[in-house]
Structures are given as C-alpha cells and as structure tokens.
Amino acid sequence: MRYGDWEPFYEAILEGFGYTREDDRRAARVLNSRLDAFDDHRLDALLDGETVVVVGNAPSLEPRHVTEGVVVAADAAALRLYEAGVDVDIIVTDLDGAPRHAVERSHDGTVVAVHAHGDNVDALRRYVPRFESRNVVGTTQTRPFGVLHNFGGFTDGDRSAFLADGFGASRIELHGFDFGDATGEKRKKLRWAWRLLRVLAYQRHEWLV
Ligand SMILES: Nc1ncnc2c1ncn2[C@@H]1O[C@H](COP(=O)(O)OP(=O)(O)OP(=O)(O)O)[C@@H](O)[C@H]1O
Ligand SMILES: Nc1nc2c(c(=O)[nH]1)N=C(CO)CN2
Ligand SMILES: [Mg+2]
Numbered sequence: 341m342r343y344g345d346w347e348p349f350y351e352a353i354l355e356g357f358g359y360t361r362e363d364d365r366r367a368a369r370v371l372n373s374r375l376d377a378f379d380d381h382r383l384d385a386l387l388d389g390e391t392v393v394v395v396g397n398a399p400s401l402e403p404r405h406v407t408e409g410v411v412v413a414a415d416a417a418a419l420r421l422y423e424a425g426v427d428v429d430i431i432v433t434d435l436d437g438a439p440r441h442a443v444e445r446s447h448d449g450t451v452v453a454v455h456a457h458g459d460n461v462d463a464l465r466r467y468v469p470r471f472e473s474r475n476v477v478g479t480t481q482t483r484p485f486g487v488l489h490n491f492g493g494f495t496d497g498d499r500s501a502f503l504a505d506g507f508g509a510s511r512i513e514l515h516g517f518d519f520g521d522a523t524g525e526k527r528k529k530l531r532w533a534w535r536l537l538r539v540l541a542y543q544r545h546e547w548l549v
Pocket of ligand 1: 517518519521533
C-alpha cells in the first residue's frame with residue numbers, strides 16, 4: 341500500500357489509541373540511524389509470484405498445519421514455528437513478542453522486518469545493534485524516509501500481509517489469526533488488524549483465509 345493510501349488509516353489509529361506522529365517519528369529516527377539500507381531485491385526474490393502464508397500468534401495456531409508456501413511469521417509466532425521445526429522465511433516484529441529469537445534468526449540468514457513506533461524506542465536501542473544488520477529491513481508507520489519503508493499495516497500480523505502484498509505475493513493465506521481471542525488493548529489492536537486485512541483483501545480481489 342502506498343503511503344498516501346495508508347495515511348488515513350494511520351490518522352484514525354493515532355486518534356483511536358492516543359499515539360502521536362511525533363513519537364512515531366522519533367522512534368523512526370532511532371531505527372533509521374541504526375540500520376544500513378536493505379537490499380529489497382531479496383524480498384522480491386522471496387515473495388514475488390509466491391503463495392505466502394502469514395502466521396499470527398493466536399493461541400489456536402497449530403504450527404504443524406503450516407506446511408507450504410513462503411512463511412512470514414508475526415513476532416512471537418516465529419518462535420512457536422521454530423520450536424515445532426517449521427522453517428520461517430521472514431519475521432515481522434516490533435520487538436515486543438520474541439525479540440531475542442528474532443535477533444538469533446537474523447544471524448542464521450532469516451530476513452527480519454523491524455518496526456519502529458512511539459512505544460518501542462527502548463527495545464530498538466537495546467536490540468537493533470544485536471541483529472545481523474544485512475538481514476534487517478526497517479519499517480515505520482509514519483511517512484518513510486532514509487532506509488525505512490512503510491508497506492502499510494498496524495499490528496505485526498497485518499503488517500506481514502501488507503509486506504507480502506507489496507512484494508508481489510500471488511496469494512496470501514492466514515494462519516494463527518483469531519480476532520476474537522484477546523482482551524483489552526490487544527483486542528482493540530486485533531480489531532484494527534481485522535479491518536486492515538479486509539481492506540487488503542478487497543484491494544487484491546482475494547479472500548484472505
Ligand atoms: N488471538 C490473537 N492473539 C495474538 N495475536 C494474534 C491473534 N490473532 C492474530 N494475531 C496476530 O499475531 C501477531 C503476533 O502476535 P504476538 O502475540 O507476538 O503479539 P505482539 O507482538 O504483541 O503484536 P503487536 O506487537 O503487533 O501488537 C499480532 O500482531 C496479531 O496480528
Ligand atoms: N505508537 C504506537 N504504535 C504502535 C503500537 C504501539 O503500542 N504504539 N503497537 C503496534 C502493534 O502492537 C503498532 N504501532
Ligand atoms: Mg510485536
């Protein structure tokens with residue numbers, strides 16, 4: 341999704357959660373200053389024309405049901421897949437789910453999309469220097485600048501699907517998404533994930549299942 345199409349959703353999210361653009365910008369500067377440019381051709385090579393399985397971290401996730409396709413794992417779902425012996429191609433994280441696992445996998449060659457937002461500056465400062473930087477692509481939810489991208493998306497799960505779409509996935513399947521199975525702030529975030537995935541499905545003329 342282009343930034344101009346994303347911005348109205350971003351503005352509604354800022355308002356709905358009480359986040360500020362300035363805090364997100366500040367976090368983005370912290371991430372941008374700690375990363376080198378990522379070679380986007382690697383994401384093309386992994387995703388273009390492929391069936392992509394986006395894996396969320398719902399309690400109902402059955403890692404053994406993930407058996408085919410390019411696997412994009414949202415944050416702590418990556419650890420659950422790893423523990424079940426399922427290969428993960430890309431991890432999408434804001435460093436609050438399983439950050440040490442993401443760091444380790446980057447050293448094994450897994451591509452990790454690290455997201456900056458106003459509430460993860462401490463995690464960015466702490467973990468970004470530990471990654472294998474060649475395997476890290478930085479993302480922001482504000483207007484992209486420097487080496488950072490904005491493919492659209494809010495939670496790690498829906499952002500994973502927007503990443504797959506942006507790099508030409510021919511089909512996107514969802515596993516481990518259960519929008520009803522959470523409470524409080526998490527539930528509110530999952531509602532946004534659901535809305536944004538519906539928008540993406542509509543744009544792609546595809547059922548995301
Ligand atoms: N029932 C669910 N519980 C948790 N995550 C879910 C669920 N259904 C879908 N997901 C997706 O799995 C992603 C990764 O989940 P994880 O538990 O690691 O949460 P998280 O890292 O705190 O998420 P985020 O940082 O995006 O809020 C979420 O971003 C969400 O998009
Ligand atoms: N400012 C801010 N932005 C976010 C946050 C958050 O807690 N604060 N959480 C996200 C996914 O959990 C994505 N974006
Ligand atoms: Mg997270």
